[in-house]
Amino acid sequence: xxxxxxxxxxxxxxxxxxxxxxxxxxxxxxxxxxxxxxxxxxxxxxxxxxxxxxxxxxxxxxxxxxxxxxxxxxxxxxxxxxxxxxxxxxxxxxxxxxxxxxxxxxxxxxxxxxxxxxxxxxxxxxxxxxxxxxxxxxxxxxxxxxxxxxxxxxxxxxxxxxxxxxxxxxxxxxxxxxxxxxxxxxxxxxxxxxxxxxxxxxxxxxxxxxxxxxxxxxxxxxxxxxxxxxxxxxxxxxxxxxxxxxxxxxxxxxxxxxxxxxxxxxxxxxxxxxxxxxxxxxxxxxxxxxxxxxxxxxxxxxxxxxxxxxxxxxxxxxxxxxxxxxxxxxxxxxxxxxxxxxxx
Amino acid sequence: xxxxxxxxxxxxxxxxxxxxxxxxxxxxxxxxxxxxxxxxxxxxxxxxxxxxxxxxxxxxxxxxxxxxxxxxxxxxxxxxxxxxxxxxxxxxxxxxxxxxxxxxxxxxxxxxxxxxxxxxxxxxxxxxxxxxxxxxxxxxxxxxxxxxxxxxxxxxxxxxxxxxxxxxxxxxxxxxxxxxxxxxxxxxxxxxxxxxxxxxxxxxxxxxxxxxxxxxxxxxxxxxxxxxxxxxxxxxxxxxxxxxxxxxxxxxxxxxxxxxxxxxxxxxxxxxxxxxxxxxxxx
Amino acid sequence: xxxxxxxxxxxxxxxxxxxxxxxxxxxxxxxxxxxxxxxxxxxxxxxxxxxxxxxxxxxxxxxxxxxxxxxxxxxxxxxxxxxxxxxxxxxxxxxxxxxxxxxxxxxxxxxxxxxxxxxxxxxxxxxxxxxxxxxxxxxxxxxxxxxxxxxxxxxxxxxxxxxxxxxxxxxxxxxxxxxxxxxxxxxxxxxxxxxxxxxxxxxxxxxxxxxxxxxxxxxxxxxxxxxxxxxxxxxxxxxxxxxxxxxxxxxxxxxx
Numbered sequence: 004x005x006x007x008x009x010x011x012x013x014x015x016x017x018x019x020x021x022x023x024x025x026x027x028x029x030x031x032x033x034x035x036x037x038x039x040x041x042x043x044x045x046x047x048x049x050x051x052x053x054x055x056x057x058x059x060x061x062x063x064x065x066x067x068x069x070x071x072x073x074x075x076x077x078x079x080x081x082x083x084x085x086x087x088x089x090x091x092x093x094x095x096x097x098x099x100x101x102x103x104x105x106x107x108x109x110x111x112x113x114x115x116x117x118x119x120x121x122x123x124x125x126x127x128x129x130x131x132x133x134x135x136x137x138x139x140x141x142x143x144x145x146x147x148x149x150x151x152x153x154x155x156x157x158x159x160x161x162x163x164x165x166x167x168x169x170x171x172x173x174x175x176x177x178x179x180x181x182x183x184x185x186x187x188x189x190x191x192x193x194x195x196x197x198x199x200x201x202x203x204x205x206x207x208x209x210x211x212x213x214x215x216x217x218x219x220x221x222x223x224x225x226x227x228x229x230x231x232x233x234x235x236x237x238x239x240x241x242x243x244x245x246x247x248x249x250x251x252x253x254x255x256x257x258x259x260x261x262x263x264x265x266x267x268x269x270x271x272x273x274x275x276x277x278x279x280x281x282x283x284x285x286x287x288x289x290x291x292x293x294x295x296x297x298x299x300x301x302x303x304x305x306x307x308x309x310x311x312x313x314x315x316x317x318x319x320x321x322x323x324x325x326x327x328x329x330x331x332x333x334x335x336x337x338x339x340x341x342x343x344x345x346x347x
Numbered sequence: 348x349x350x351x352x353x354x355x356x357x358x359x360x361x362x363x364x365x366x367x368x369x370x371x372x373x374x375x376x377x378x379x380x381x382x383x384x385x386x387x388x389x390x391x392x393x394x395x396x397x398x399x400x401x402x403x404x405x406x407x408x409x410x411x412x413x414x415x416x417x418x419x420x421x422x423x424x425x426x427x428x429x430x431x432x433x434x435x436x437x438x439x440x441x442x443x444x445x446x447x448x449x450x451x452x453x454x455x456x457x458x459x460x461x462x463x464x465x466x467x468x469x470x471x472x473x474x475x476x477x478x479x480x481x482x483x484x485x486x487x488x489x490x491x492x493x494x495x496x497x498x499x500x501x502x503x504x505x506x507x508x509x510x511x512x513x514x515x516x517x518x519x520x521x522x523x524x525x526x527x528x529x530x531x532x533x534x535x536x537x538x539x540x541x542x543x544x545x546x547x548x549x550x551x552x553x554x555x556x557x558x559x560x561x562x563x564x565x566x567x568x569x570x571x572x573x574x575x576x577x578x579x580x581x582x583x584x585x586x587x588x589x590x591x592x593x594x595x596x597x598x599x600x601x602x603x604x605x606x607x608x609x610x611x612x613x614x615x616x617x618x619x620x621x622x623x624x625x626x627x628x629x630x
Numbered sequence: 631x632x633x634x635x636x637x638x639x640x641x642x643x644x645x646x647x648x649x650x651x652x653x654x655x656x657x658x659x660x661x662x663x664x665x666x667x668x669x670x671x672x673x674x675x676x677x678x679x680x681x682x683x684x685x686x687x688x689x690x691x692x693x694x695x696x697x698x699x700x701x702x703x704x705x706x707x708x709x710x711x712x713x714x715x716x717x718x719x720x721x722x723x724x725x726x727x728x729x730x731x732x733x734x735x736x737x738x739x740x741x742x743x744x745x746x747x748x749x750x751x752x753x754x755x756x757x758x759x760x761x762x763x764x765x766x767x768x769x770x771x772x773x774x775x776x777x778x779x780x781x782x783x784x785x786x787x788x789x790x791x792x793x794x795x796x797x798x799x800x801x802x803x804x805x806x807x808x809x810x811x812x813x814x815x816x817x818x819x820x821x822x823x824x825x826x827x828x829x830x831x832x833x834x835x836x837x838x839x840x841x842x843x844x845x846x847x848x849x850x851x852x853x854x855x856x857x858x859x860x861x862x863x864x865x866x867x868x869x870x871x872x873x874x875x876x877x878x879x880x881x882x883x884x885x886x
Contacts, residue, residue, distance in 0.1 A: 075537045076532070076535045076536045077533070077535045077536070077537075077539060077540060080536060085529045085532070085533060087527060089527060089532070091530065091533075091534075091547075091548055093552060102547070103537035103538050106537055106538035106539045106543060107538055150533075151536075152487060154538065353717055354719060357717025358713070360710065360713030360716075361709070361710045361714055363709055364706040364707060364709060364710035364711070364727065364773065365708050365729070367706055367765065367766070367769060368731070370729055370763070371733070371744065371747070372732050372740065372766050373728075373764050375742075375743030375744050375746055375747040376685070377745055379739075379743045379746045382746050390675065396813070426733060430878070434749065435639070438638060440792060442632070442635045442636075442639075443639075447700065454643065455643065455646060457646075457647075457870065458646055458647065458649070458866075460823075460865075460866055460870055461649075461650055461865065461869075462827050462842070462865050462866075463829060463861055464829055464846050464850070465861075465865070465866075466653075466862075468653075468862070469650065469653040472665065473649055473652050473655060474649055477665040478666075479652050479662070479665075479666060482775075483666075509645070512645075512646065514644070514774050515644060515734075566734055566736065567736075569737050570736025570737065571736075572738055572829075572830055573829055573830070577850070587736075587738050590738065590742075591738075594834075600745075600749075603742060610736060610738075610739065611735065611739055612738045614734065614735075614736065
């Protein structure tokens with residue numbers, strides 16, 4: 004059975020370094036949550052606290068409604084999938100997967116049956132008597148997952164499990180992880196620094212930066228309507244135009260734009276939202292000169308310098324069939340945009 | 348890809364070392380082997396192929412006993428040293444704060460730098476009838492007469508254990524420290540208590556290293572002359588001591604050679620057993 | 631559980647340092663026997679030891695034999711390691727095994743073997759004959775340490791240097807030597823320690839001029855004496871001093 008997780012105002016520091024600065028989060032049972040952020044943002048620390056490998060300096064961890072803040076890993080209803088898999092090299096795959104069950108006192112035959120089931124679940128039905136060193140990285144991954152799920156945890160913690168795999172394998176494993184999670188229904192908390200991975204698998208993404216939550220929401224929300232400048236830039240390429248808001252208008256180097264804002268603000272526009280074709284409900288950005296472009300298969304990635312602000316750079320994705328010429332001029336418009344407080 | 352010229356250069360580089368080993372290790376051993384089949388008549392060594400020395404060894408109780416004594420002492424020393432060193436290495440690796448680990452390790456092996464001879468002698472000062480322990484026990488009235496500790500097997504074993512605990516602590520520590528911490532974390536995560544984690548994960552993973560240490564202990568201990576000579580007394584003699592006696596008192600080089608060959612054979616058997624065990628474990 | 635660990639640690643350290651502590655303490659004994667009660671402190675035994683011609687010449691001999699034999703072992707080991715690491719020679723596995731073999735053989739047996747050789751060849755025993763034995767025991771060690779550190783990363787660095795225009799000599803001087811320096815130093819240091827402390831080979835293969843352990847052995851034959859304490863403590867304290875110096879200079883630099 005899966006459980007919800009409640010984190011209340013967690014604080015953690017190592018010496019003088021603050022790793023978590025008041026993090027609060029609610030995770031629903033059965034949810035696939037991804038903690039996303041750059042190195043040092045605190046995501047792994049948070050996961051370790053969830054797993055019981057670290058005790059926070061302040062704050063509470065509730066799993067399934069019960070306070071687990073100071074409970075040791077072995078007594079928590081969580082299991083972890085480690086970055087280096089940590090499969091026991093001296094045990095067969097079946098013994099590895101059955102280890103947790105053995106610790107709970109399950110009888111030998113029962114253990115073996117369940118281990119076989121789990122191995123079949125992750126796609127390795129015939130491999131029970133093989134050893135970890137005989138497997139490839141991707142296969143070891145799956146065994147680690149099987150081992151973690153075998154004990155039927157309420158929450159499964161994944162610590163950048165796909166980092167060591169090559170791109171193709173990674174994409175494949177992302178799909179499989181998602182499918183398995185839906186099947187078993189366990190709450191998954193997954194740590195990664197790869198925003199594409201986060202968007203591919205998460206029900207909700209938690210963007211973290213410098214020990215705090217910078218943004219929170221389903222992938223679509225976080226990508227299209229970022230709530231902070233950090234998450235806007237982290238989730239993918241974005242144009243950030245500085246401006247000064249004066250009530251009904253935003254004054255930018257491109258001119259005064261009809262956007263409501265107050266004080267220092269930044270206009271954020273995704274490259275794929277910039278178009279050269281006019282149309283209704285578009286935000287006009289003014290004329291710009293094309294500096295250079297590169298063909299990326301599905302689109303052209305083009306760099307523009309607005310005539311109104313020649314030092315500014317705007318990156319736009321032009322359609323596949325466009326024929327961009329350096330030096331040509333075009334009128335730019337934005338299909339979607341977000342105005343965020345503060346300056347980048 | 349190496350050319351013929353490069354190959355010649357390679358051979359040229361390895362040759363001196365190989366020549367040294369051949370000339371000063373392999374050849375001497377062959378000569379000694381040949382000598383073990385010779386006979387001592389009066390004061391002259393008569394070459395030939397005689398099994399006299401070997402027969403003498405296996406039929407003379409005083410001589411054969413030396414092998415038994417050596418094996419017994421070595422077995423005890425190996426087991427005791429391992430039992431004492433493993434926990435010590437474990438504590439330094441996992442209990443001592445990281446900053447102090449190197450210092451703790453260096454301190455644990457510092458007495459290595461007293462001369463081997465002097466260190467065995469120092470145990471005489473501790474265990475002797477007038478030694479530190481006896482004086483302390485006598486002065487506090489815990490005993491009436493000094494305990495006989497030196498010139499006994501106990502003293503020899505203590506002297507050996509002192510040395511090998513240091514050696515094994517070093518090797519076991521190196522082994523423990525290179526284990527990924529995630530193994531222990533994974534075990535705990537899956538519900539294993541500390542004892543279970545040790546039994547099912549840590550111990551099996553460190554066993555190869557421990558076995559290698561045990562083998563090293565075996566080889567060094569069984570071939571050592573100094574410690575039993577200083578601490579062991581005259582009631583029982585080890586094989587190295589008997590070999591030295593053949594050399595010194597009787598000048599019986601052939602006999603000494605034969606006994607040395609037997610010692611070598613015992614060590615080789617131990618090596619083969621160990622290698623086979625390691626190969627089996629390395630699944 | 632914590633308390634038990636620290637208790638065990640304390641007990642073991644006590645056990646490990648007990649003989650050394652007793653040794654050093656009674657080297658300052660003001661009396662004829664290095665046993666309790668402790669009278670003193672007195673430096674007279676150190677004075678005697680430092681003035682003892684035989685002990686001092688033994689010490690000098692040990693230094694000479696150790697430094698020369700270790701240098702030889704390092705030299706041969708370095709060449710062999712280079713040969714086997716750089717060039718793919720047939721039978722390299724066998725050669726490596728042959729070079730490492732002496733490690734598993736008792737020093738007593740090595741000494742006996744060399745005695746047979748010298749007897750047959752009619753060579754008299756001396757510091758040189760013992761030194762040869764020390765090279766035999768230290769060559770495998772030096773070879774193993776250097777071979778292990780001559781890895782792929784070192785060869786790529788050399789390749790890069792050659793690519794940038796360095797001559798073979800420059801490569802050796804500016805790339806190979808500095809990269810290998812820490813291992814060479816460690817190997818030499820280890821070999822020196824083993825040779826310096828070695829007894830049975832030195833005992834059986836020398837005649838008139840002997841090394842320090844052999845002199846100490848002779849000293850011990852005549853019973854307990856604070857002189858043995860003094861020379862033992864001296865050797866210990868000097869070794870520890872050298873270790874500290876090396877730690878602060880060489881190993882620190884390496885760790886950076």
